[in-house]
Amino acid sequence: MEQSLLITYLLAIPLIGSLLLIFINKKNEQLIKYFGIAVSLLAFVVSLIIYFGFNDQSGEFQFIHKFDWVKDLNISYHVGADGLSIILILLTTFLTPLTLLSSWNSIKRNLKEFIFFMLILELGMLGVFVSLDMFLFYVFWEAMLIPLYFISGIWGGERKIYASIKFFIYTMAGSLLMLVAIIWLIVYSSNLLGGFTSNLLDLYKTGPTIDTTIQGFLFLAFALSFSIKVPLFPFHTWLPDAHVEAPTAGSVILAGVLLKMGTYGFLRFNLPLFPQASIDYAIPISILAVIGIIYGALVAMVQTDMKKLVAYSSVSHLGFVMLGIFALNQEAVQGSMIQMINHGLSTGALFLLVGMIYERTHTRKISDYGGIAKLVPFFSFALLFTSLSSIGLPGLNGFVGEFLILTGAFKSTVLDSWWFAAFSATGVIFAAVYLLWMYKKIVFGEVTNPNLNSLTDLNRREKLVLAPIFVFIIWIGIYPGTFLKITDKTSENIIRLVTSPQNQLPVENVDVP
Amino acid sequence: MLNNIQEFYNILPIVILGGGIILSVFIELYSQKSESVLPWFSILIFLSAGFYSLLTVANESIVLQNMLSTGGRTNIFYFIFNIGAALVCLLSVDYTKKYGMNYGEYYILIQSSVLGMMLMAGAKDFFMIFLGLEIMSICFYVLAGVNRKKEKAIEASLKYFLLGAFATGFLVYGIALIYGTAQSTSIDIITSKFTELSGNIIFLVGVLLFLIGFSFKIAAFPFHMWVPDVYQGSPTTITGLFSTIGKASAFAAIIASLTALFSGGFQSLFLPYLSVLAVFSMLFGSIVAIAQSDIKRMLAYSSISHAGYILIGLASGTPVGVAGVVFYLAVYTFMNLAAFGIISLIEGENDANLEIDTYSGLGSRNPVLAALLSLIMFSLAGIPPLAGFFAKYYVFIAAIKSGLTWLTILGIVSSLISVYFYLRIVVLMYFKERETEITYSKSFSGMLGVVISVLLVILLGIFPGSLLDLIIAYL
Secondary structure, eight states: OOGGGHHHHHHHHHHHHHHHHTTSOTTOHHHHHHHHHHHHHHHHHHHHHHHHHOOTTOOSOEEEEEEEEEGGGTEEEEEEEOHHHHHHHHHHHHHHHHHHHHTTTTOOSOHHHHHHHHHHHHHHHHHHHHBOBHHHHHHHHHHTHHHHHHHHHHSOOTTHHHHHHHHHHHHHHHHHHHHHHHHHHHHHHHHHHTSOOOBHHHHHHHGGGSOHHHHHHHHHHHHHHHHHHTTOTTSOTHHHHHHHHSOHHHHHHIIIIIHHHHHHHIIIIIHHHOHHHHHHHHHHHHHHHHHHHHHHHHHHHTOSBHHHHHHHHHHHHHHHHHHHHHTOSHHHHHHHHHHHHHHHHHHHHHHHHHHHHHHHHSOOBGGGOOOTTTTOHHHHHHHHHHHHHHHTOTTSHHHHHHHHHHHHHHHOTTTOOTHHHHHHHHHHHHHHHHHHHHHHHHHSSOOOOGGGGGOOOOOHHHHHHHHHHHHHHHHHHHOTHHHHHHHHHHHHHHHHHHHSOOOOSOOSSOOOO | OOOSHHHHHHTHHHHHHHHHHHHHHHHHHHOTTHHHHHHHHHHHHHHHHHHHHHHTTTOOEEETTTTEEESHHHHHHHHHHHHHHHHHHHHHHHHHHHTTOOOHHHHHHHHHHHHHHHHHHHBSBHHHHHHHHHHHHHHHHHHHTOSTTOHHHHHHHHHHHHHHHHHHHHHHHHHHHHHHHHSOOBHHHHHHTHHHHTTOHHHHHHHHHHHHHHHHHTTOTTSOTHHHHHHHHSOHHHHHHIIIIIHHHHHHHHHHHHHHHIIIIIHHHHHHHHHHHHHHHHHHHHHHHHTOOBHHHHHHHHHHHHHHHHHHHHHHOSHHHHHHHHHHHHHHHHHHHHHHHHHHHHOOGGGTTOBGGGGTTHHHHOHHHHHHHHHHHHHHHTOTTSHHHHHHHHHHHHHHHTTOHHHHHHHHHHHHHHHHHHHHHHHHHHHOOOSSOOOOOOOHHHHHHHHHHHHHHHHHHHOTHHHHHHHHHTO
16 A cells, blocks of 8 residues: 555545445434444554554654645645654544444434534544645634534534534634634745745744744634633633533544644644744643643532533643643653543543443433442443543553653743642642542442432443453553654654744745735 | 627627527517526526636637727636526526516526626726626616515615616716726726826725725625615525626626726725725624524625625735635625525525524425535535635635735634524524424426535535636636
8 A cells, every 4th residue: 555645545434434324325224333333443444554654763744645736825635644643543533433333322313414424523633633734724623613513413412502503603713813823824934935835844944933923923823723622721611511412422522532633733833833932822821721720620529410520620631731732841742642642532431431321311410320339330340440540540541641741841941830730730639539529429329319220231332332442541551652652753853843943944035914 | 890700709708698688589579488498598598608708718808999808807707607697597497487477588687687797897998897787787676676576576676776876876976087087988098097197086086986886786884785675575596696696797897997906006095995895894794694584684694794705805906816806706606596596495485484493404304405505504604625715715815915914803703703693594404493394396407506506616615726726827
C-alpha cells in the first residue's frame, strides 16, 4: 500500500461507508448495525497500519498527501500526521466502533440515520486531526457540528432542543471569530510570501513574524474557539447541558474525542503560530485551567445526576491538560497528550457505564441507587475500576498523565511558580472525593429502591465494549512507554517551535492588511 | 451596426433569447396547448442561451457601437441568469397549474425579464443599463401580480411598481447628473475622465443617486421596505426569480458600471456608503428574520442580510472582491431557488402551509424534502462544506485584504445571528412532531428543479474552483 495515501484511505472509509449506508433498506436493522461496526472497525485497522508505519524518531509530519483543491487561493487537500495526530486518530477509531456497539439496543428509532451521522462524525473528527491546510481544517471543524447536532437533537433527552441549539450556537460563535483570525493570517502571509497560501507549514513560518499586539488578538481569537471546545473555565456552561441531553453514544464521543479537538487546536495552532503570544498568555490561561480543575471538582461533588457529575469531572480533567500545554515544557506537553487519551478512555468508559445502567433503570439520579454491589457484581467492579482510573491511581492510566503534567508545571520556567502545581494537585484529591462518594452511594449499603431488585448484570456485549478500554487503561498505567514514544519527538518539536521559532523570512516590507 | 459575423456570434445569447420571445408569442397565439409547450420551450431557450454563453466566454469584445460588452464576466452572468431562469421555469410547471395561473404570458414575461437582465449585465453605457432595468422591472411588476385572483398578489404587484418607479426616479436623476458633468453616458469615457471628475461634487452626487436607485433593487437596508410584502405576496416561484437572478442582475449592473472606477480611487470615496449599507443590511436582515413566522417573509429578510454580505465584497473594491461578488451571486441563486422550490412544493391552497410551524416533523413524513431543505439551510447559514460557506469565505478574504477587518467581524456577528433562524427550520423538521397531516404536491419537474439546485450547491461547495477559476480568469 502506498504510504502517503493511507490517511486518505482512512478518511475515505467512513465517507464511502456512510454513502453506501444510504442504499441499505431502512427495515433491515440487523444489517445496518453490522455494517456500521464493520466500517468503523475497518477504519480502526487502517489507523493501526498507520500507527505501525509511523516513524517515532521524527517529529515531522508523515504520510503527507497533497493535491490542489482551490487553485486561486492556493488551498489544497493536504493531510499528514505527527505523533499527536496518531494518538488522537487511534483514540477516535478505537472509540467509534465501541460506541456503536454500546448503542446496539438503545437507539429505538431512525437507526439508519443514527449510524449515518456517527460515521460522518467520525470523518469530521479524523479530518480535524490530520488537516495540514488551514482551510481544510476549518471545513472539517465546522462540518463536524452538523452530525453532532443531529445526534443530540434527534436521539437526546427531554431538553434536547435547548441543549443542541445551545451547543451549536456556542461553538459556532467561537469558530466564526477564529475564521476572521484565519483569514487575517492568510492575507498577512500572502502579503509576505507574495501569494495566497493556507498551508499550515508555511503559516508556521509567517505566524511568528506578526507584531506582538496583533499576535495577541489572533491568539485570543483562536484560543476562544478552542477554549469553548475544551471547555476551559468559564466557557464550560454548554457542556453539562449537552452531556445530560445527549444519548450515551453522543456523550462518549463528545467527552472522548470532541473535547480533545480543543486541546489539539492549542497544540497544533496556537502554540506554533503565535509563539510570543503563547508565552504572554501562558499565565492567565494556566490560572483559568487551575480554576477549572478546582471548580469542576467542587461542582461535581454536589451533583445529584450521574451524567452531570461525570461532565463536571471532565471540566476538571481537561483543566489538567490545559495546564500541561501552557507549562510549555516537553514533560508537561507530553503529559497533556497522554492525559487526552486517558481522559478519553476513563471518561468514555464512565459514560458508557452510566448509559448501561440507565438503560436498565431509566434514572440517573444517584439517590435512586444504593446497594447494587450484590445485585450486579460485574458492573460494580467495572465502575470501581473506571473510577480509580479517572482518579489517577498509580498503576492505572490516569496517574501517568497527571504526574507528568504536575512535575512539568512545577518545573516550568514560563509559569515560574510552584503554586500552579500545588493548587491543581488538590484536584486529584477532590476527584477521589466525588468519584468514590458517588461509588459509595450507588454500590454500597442496603438496597433501598425496590425497582433495583430486578437489575441484571452486564451482558456479553457490554463486557465486550468495556474490555478493550480496560486493557488500554492497564497498559498505559503499567507501561506508558509505548505511547510516550510516539509523542516524544512531536512534543519536542512543538516546544521547539514555541521557544525558538524559525523565522527565516524577511520581516521588512510587510504591509499589514 | 454589426461590423462582421463575429460580432453576431458574440451577441448570439441575446439574439437567442429575443428570438425565443417572439416565437413564444406566436406559440401562445396559435397553439391550443401553449400552456404545456411554453414552459419546456422556455427551458430550451434558456439552456441554449446559457450554455452558449459559457462556451463563448473567451470571445471578449465590445459591440453595437460601444453599447454592449460580450464574453468574459458578462457571459458568466448570462450563464447564471439563464440557468437560474431555466430552474424557475422547471419549478413553475406544476406550481402554476396548482394555482390556475398557467398562462403562456407567465413564461414570456420571464424570458423578457431575463433579456433585460442580460442587457444590464453587459451594458457599456448608462442608457443600456436603464433600458435593461426597465425591461426587467416592468416584467417583474406584472409577474408579481400574475395570480390575479389573489388580493395579496395584487397588493404586492402595486407596491413593487410604486417603489420600483420611485427607485427608477433616483436612477434617472443620477444618470442625468453624471451626463451633465461628464458630457457622456458611455462608461468607458466616464472612467477615463475620472480623475478630473472625482473632485466634482455634482458628479459624485450623481453616482450616489445611481447607487441609491440600485440599492432598492438589491434590497439593501434602508431601501428594503418593499421586500417582505412583495416576497410574501408574489407567487413563490416568482419570488424565487426576484430574490435570485433579479438581485444578481442589479449587482451585475453596479459591477458593469462602477468597478472600472474602483481602480481610480473610487473605493475610498464610496466606501462609507457601501459599508454602512452592508452593515445595516446584514444585521437588520438577520435580526428581524428571527421574529418571522411566515417562511417566505423569513427568507425575504434573509435575502436582505445576504445583500449585505455581497455588498462587503463590493465595498472592498478590488478584483478579488468583484470575483467574490460574482461567485456569491451564483451560489446564492442556487441556494434560494432550492429553498423557494421546496416551499412551492409544500405550499397549499390559499397560502396554506406557509407558516414556519408547518415544517414540524417534516423529517419523518417526507425525509427527502427535509434532507434537501436542511442542506440549503446549512448552506445559507454558511456552514462548510456547502457552497454558502465558501462564498462568504471568499468575500471576507477580499474585505480583509482591503483592510476592512471590522466589516468582516460585523459580517461574522450577523452570520452567527442568522444561524439561529436557519437552524430553527431544521429543529422543527427533525426534532418536533406534528399532529395534523398535510399533503404535498407530487411534482416531478418541481422536485427535479430542487434536486438540481441542491446538487449545484453541494458541487460548488466541494469544488468551488470549477466556477471560481472561470470568474478569475475573466475579471
